[in-house]
């Protein structure tokens with residue numbers, strides 16, 4: 001592999017791609033603030049334990065996907081594969097545990113060593129929200145409402161469905177796990193090798209398998225909702241009532257499980273048919289066990305994360321870029337005055353582009369390519385008379401304007 005290629009599974013983001021990312025981030029940030037969430041950014045690497053202990057040593061992320069390395073000081077650190085563990089670590093280490101409820105949102109790169117394909121990178125980006133210290137179902141409803149609103153704000157809700165399940169409390173999960181293991185053992189021979197392995201370590205994950213052979217078996221597996229105890233049923237009903245109350249449509253999916261061990265009660269995903277196999281754009285759930293497992297006081301938590309690349313692929317047209325004003329010195333001797341005038345106009349808030357090289361024709365071409373609204377042409381004659389030729393690029397109309405009056409004349413094009 002040439003070292004001049006980006007590392008497999010990583011991408012450069014530029015032009016429209018980065019604009020799509022920024023659009024997703026900006027709309028989400030504005031909306032999250034509107035819901036009372038404040039921004040947090042945690043380091044992109046943490047002590048390996050932060051992830052290994054919390055994600056559980058049987059999840060795909062921990063067993064196969066982490067970028068872990070030893071520092072020169074001999075510490076084991078890991079590039080963050082997801083955002084929740086870092087937020088939970090910060091909640092404890094920043095001494096915030098007595099300040100609940102706390103509402104955080106974040107965005108940033110995540111790293112997972114998995115097979116790159118469409119919608120699946122090794123460095124990707126997530127936006128996410130976490131609500132800490134709200135044990136009741138209103139919390140679930142709020143974070144799901146924020147997710148739903150974010151997708152609507154991006155005009156994506158048309159082809160995205162909210163799927164909902166409950167993983168119940170610890171007691172319900174233990175009961176379900178036992179019957180599920182029994183059932184899966186009965187079909188052991190037909191399961192994929194990977195699922196046979198999961199059956200030993202993390203049987204719930206078999207429900208999540210994408211292998212056709214596994215999917216066929218899973219269809220007739222015992223269903224989670226049938227093993228929920230009364231407390232868990234009441235909780236799940238309250239979440240559904242809350243969503244109905246807000247007019248948020250959802251579909252129940254009893255085989256929806258989250259890959260991470262610390263989830264309980266509500267699990268949800270927003271999925272689309274538009275992205276092929278990588279159809280989950282946003283996923284989340286309740287993780288009441290996490291903070292305690294990390295060494296903090298028992299604290300309820302619920303949150304979600306969405307893949308920015310997947311959202312970006314779904315976005316329709318970007319809003320047009322602001323149209324610049326093109327500064328066009330006719331010859332080298334007008335360069336200095338063009339620079340000075342550009343500086344003055346930029347300081348007054350105008351969007352000025354200077355092409356820097358080529359003849360007048362080449363510079364006009366660039367101005368058109370940038371969709372400039374106006375070109376400011378400065379030749380020898382203009383300099384002599386202290387004027388600028390202002391050409392409207394849509395109509396071709398042009399007029400001469402005194403250099404001193406440019407700001408007020410251009411006010412229209414700000």
Ligand code: ATP
Pocket residue numbers: 082112114119120121122124125126259278280281282283284305306307308309310
């Ligand atoms: P998948 O089943 O697609 O592997 P996951 O269960 O591993 O997803 P989560 O850990 O729940 O995903 O992450 C939340 C979201 O982040 C996903 O729904 C997806 O949009 C995005 N995501 C996860 N992994 C990747 C990746 N490798 N590349 C791009 N986006 C990703």
Ligand code: MG
Pocket residue numbers: 060
């Ligand atoms: Mg994954």
